Amino acid sequence: DTAVSQTPKYLVTQMGNDKSIKCEQNLGHDTMYWYKQDSKKFLKIMFSYNNKELIINETVPNRFSPKSPDKAHLNLHINSLELGDSAVYFCASSQDRQPNEKLFFGSGTQLSVL
Amino acid sequence: QQPVQSPQAVILREGEDAVINCSSSKALYSVHWYRQKHGEAPVFLMILLKGGEQKGHEKISASFNEKKQQSSLYLTASQLSYSGTYFCGTESLLGGANNLFFGTGTRLTVIP
Structure with a gap:
């Protein structure tokens, strides 16, 4: 069983489109995060949720919206x-x-915007 | 708030040793170390919580100098499986949450 699973693994789309990435964890953890890794391999935190509540929102454009329906999904x-x-x-x-x-x-989900 | 790692890249022959450094301009609460193999997710190696603490993981160990705001990762008798990019992560308390800022990464390549 995969502990933290994301879908899709690859996402190729056109500029201007709207897309979603799903994440589920089966570890029973209370806190979940989204990190972005750019082409230079910099890993930056974007969001953190604890028990469905937003805890951290780093400087991220408001085009990005996390949603946590329950504590196992972000x-x-x-x-x-x-x-x-x-x-x-x-x-x-x-x-x-x-x-x-x-x-x-x-x-990880590799997003390519064309 | 991003810590700085050095060197950026290192190439070793099997059996050689390496040191990766991580330094921050801010006071460190703790330091994490992760390894990421190409195309994979980062994997946790260890956390150092106290100044002067040293921990080990197989032949990989680390130290944490709280006063100097630095941590070092030591890889001894390197193996091919050690290849990957190593990240340090430093913690700040933001809203009481685990807010980990990762370093710039060090790409380690071990060759036969």
Whole structure:
């Protein structure tokens, strides 16, 4: 069983489209995250949710909207996609919101905007 | 808030040792280390919580100097399986949550 699973693994789309990436974790964790990894391999946190509640929202355009229907799921919806959104998006989870909790990452979604 | 890692890349022969450094301009609460193999997700290696703490994971260990706001990852007797990009992550308390800022990454290549 995959602990943190994301779908789709690859996403190729045109500029201006709207797309969603889904994430599910079966670890029973309370906290989930979205990270963006650009072409230079920089890993940057985008959002953090704890028990369906938004905790962290780093400087991310409001075209990105996370949604957490329950604590095991954190989906990412992106409106009006731009070329600069092309990156690998990783979902992650941790036991709770306390510091020093290790992160479990999903396998990533490679988004290519043409 | 992003920590800086050095070197950016290193090539080793099997059996050689390497050190990867991570430094921050801000006071560090803790330091995480992760390894990412090409095309895969980052995988947790270890967390260091206290200044001066040193931890080990097989032949990979790390130290954390809280005063210098630095951490170092030590890889001894490197194996081919050690190849990958190593990231340090430093924590700040934002809203009480685990807000991990990752470093710039160090690409390690181990050759036979």
